[in-house]
Amino acid sequence: MLAAIDWHVVWVRVAHPDHVFFHAMYTTVYIAVIAQVMGVVLGLLAAMMRTSKIAPLRLLSGIYVFIFRGTPVLVQIFFIYYGANQLLGFTLIPNTLDLGFFSLDGAVVAGILALGINEGAYMREIIRAGIDSIDKGQMEAAKSLGMRYGLAMRRIVLPQAARVIVPPLGNEFNNMLKTTSLVFTIGVYEMFADAEIHYSQTFQPVEYFMAVAFWYLVLTGVWGFIQAGIERRLGASERGDDLSFRERLVQSWMPVGAFVKR
Amino acid sequence: MTDVVMRAEDVHKRFGRLEVLKGVSIDVPKGETVCIIGPSGSGKTTFIRCINHLEKIDGGRITVNGHLIGYRERNGKLVEDSERSVAKQRTQIGMVFQRFNLFPHKTALENVTEAPVRVLGVPEKQAAEDGVRMLSRVGLAEKCDAYPGKLSGGQQQRVAIARALAMKPALILFDEPTSALDPEVTGEVLSVMEELAHDGMTMIVVTHEMGFAREAADRVVMMDEGRIIEEGTPQHFFDAPEQERTKQFLSKIL
Numbered sequence: 068m069l070a071a072i073d074w075h076v077v078w079v080r081v082a083h084p085d086h087v088f089f090h091a092m093y094t095t096v097y098i099a100v101i102a103q104v105m106g107v108v109l110g111l112l113a114a115m116m117r118t119s120k121i122a123p124l125r126l127l128s129g130i131y132v133f134i135f136r137g138t139p140v141l142v143q144i145f146f147i148y149y150g151a152n153q154l155l156g157f158t159l160i161p162n163t164l165d166l167g168f169f170s171l172d173g174a175v176v177a178g179i180l181a182l183g184i185n186e187g188a189y190m191r192e193i194i195r196a197g198i199d200s201i202d203k204g205q206m207e208a209a210k211s212l213g214m215r216y217g218l219a220m221r222r223i224v225l226p227q228a229a230r231v232i233v234p235p236l237g238n239e240f241n242n243m244l245k246t247t248s249l250v251f252t253i254g255v256y257e258m259f260a261d262a263e264i265h266y267s268q269t270f271q272p273v274e275y276f277m278a279v280a281f282w283y284l285v286l287t288g289v290w291g292f293i294q295a296g297i298e299r300r301l302g303a304s305e306r307g308d309d310l311s312f313r314e315r316l317v318q319s320w321m322p323v324g325a326f327v328k329r
Numbered sequence: 330m331t332d333v334v335m336r337a338e339d340v341h342k343r344f345g346r347l348e349v350l351k352g353v354s355i356d357v358p359k360g361e362t363v364c365i366i367g368p369s370g371s372g373k374t375t376f377i378r379c380i381n382h383l384e385k386i387d388g389g390r391i392t393v394n395g396h397l398i399g400y401r402e403r404n405g406k407l408v409e410d411s412e413r414s415v416a417k418q419r420t421q422i423g424m425v426f427q428r429f430n431l432f433p434h435k436t437a438l439e440n441v442t443e444a445p446v447r448v449l450g451v452p453e454k455q456a457a458e459d460g461v462r463m464l465s466r467v468g469l470a471e472k473c474d475a476y477p478g479k480l481s482g483g484q485q486q487r488v489a490i491a492r493a494l495a496m497k498p499a500l501i502l503f504d505e506p507t508s509a510l511d512p513e514v515t516g517e518v519l520s521v522m523e524e525l526a527h528d529g530m531t532m533i534v535v536t537h538e539m540g541f542a543r544e545a546a547d548r549v550v551m552m553d554e555g556r557i558i559e560e561g562t563p564q565h566f567f568d569a570p571e572q573e574r575t576k577q578f579l580s581k582i583l
Contacts (some may be wrong), residue, residue, distance in 0.1 A: 202428075204426060205430060211381055211383065212443070213420030213444060214416065227433065
């Protein structure tokens with residue numbers, strides 16, 4: 068006989084989350100943010116290496132994507148947490164990482180590294196597609212004005228590619244917020260770990276997992292608003308639109324661009 | 330005629346098996362406007378793209394203001410030059426493209442000031458003043474804050490000319506600057522170019538606009554199949570072209 072669902076528990080978890088839960092949520096968010104930033108940086112590097120004149124760099128970029136897109140992220144998380152130090156012969160993953168203002172548990176470091184490196188492989192493809200979408204004439208014009216490759220990329224190509232890169236990047240971050248739940252497996256106390264531990268103490272799966280699902284929706288929902296605002300800002304100068312303040316306000320708060328009549 | 334701005338000597342260029350330039354030699358003295366004409370596939374666009382090293386040459390040599398382009402001489406042999414010095418040489422050579430290639434995420438003025446500020450290190454305020462002057466010179470003073478997407482083709486191409494001018498180049502290359510334009514706006518671009526020519530700018534113009542050649546060119550060069558087959562004053566070309574190939578070509582476009 069299954070126990071009846073205790074809606075009061077759901078209500079408490081949703082409406083009156085405790086201290087411990089907020090800390091777990093905070094952990095989820097900063098793991099996601101740091102890993103995503105790392106993914107973008109690695110993806111950008113790998114995208115540059117892919118078109119490099121130096122053959123070994125191109126090869127390295129290819130191998131990177133092949134391995135990290137071709138194996139489960141859970142395997143990567145375990146491999147880095149348990150295996151990285153042994154493989155490298157030095158302590159990549161410390162027991163705790165003390166940054167002064169901020170100290171990280173070794174498992175968190177491993178989790179961020181694994182998620183970030185994994186993300187980089189996907190970001191490389193997204194950034195590459197963005198760069199490829201920009202007309203070759205832009206780079207030529209920049210070069211004809213005496214700009215070097217790096218400057219032309221930074222000032223001319225990437226700002227334009229950003230319009231193409233940002234929407235899928237936003238989706239990647241949405242994914243990242245949810246994928247962080249995997250690092251509970253190496254003992255990181257994030258949102259899902261919090262739910263899992265309550266469940267294992269009470270055997271009330273519906274209550275705790277429903278409540279944590281709600282909080283994931285809050286995170287991804289808030290991100291959806293932010294993403295829409297960013298995309299709108301990037302689009303405005305390109306279209307040369309002269310929107311009124313009210314129009315901008317309305318548009319930046321629409322969760323999905325598709326709802327907005329242009 | 331001692332002041333040669335651009336000198337090409339026996340320039341060869343191939344794309345894979347296809348030899349596009351089969352030994353092109355020409356001197357362009359300071360202040361001269363040279364129009365390069367010829368059928369498509371004759372190598373004229375490739376040739377001017379070699380002058381600022383957007384295309385790498387396979388043989389011969391090109392110098393601008395006496396400096397070898399894209400290569401440096403070491404023990405009598407030519408070795409490829411570093412990206413840094415190629416970039417530096419390009420600051421001397423403006424280019425105006427068939428498809429404008431304005432930076433769409435920047436306003437007209439920002440398009441003009443970007444390279445002076447970022448490449449030459451001109452202070453932003455001064456660059457902006459210069460930029461407004463350049464845009465006025467091409468008749469677009471009131472379009473400083475417009476994004477390229479809001480400008481007509483003719484206006485965009487004039488911004489592109491201002492952008493090239495802002496670098497104060499020794500030479501400007503024009504790659505079919507009016508070919509992508511509606512016929513009714515080619516005139517505004519050509520008259521800006523004519524003014525430049527009369528002001529003594531050194532210009533190499535790939536074009537089919539024989540009217541412009543007649544008005545502004547000091548010399549016309551006919552290319553065919555990767556070679557210069559005839560050159561002379563515009564008068565020469567209109568009155569008495571020598572080569573059979575030139576006569577054929579001109580009869581088609583005039």
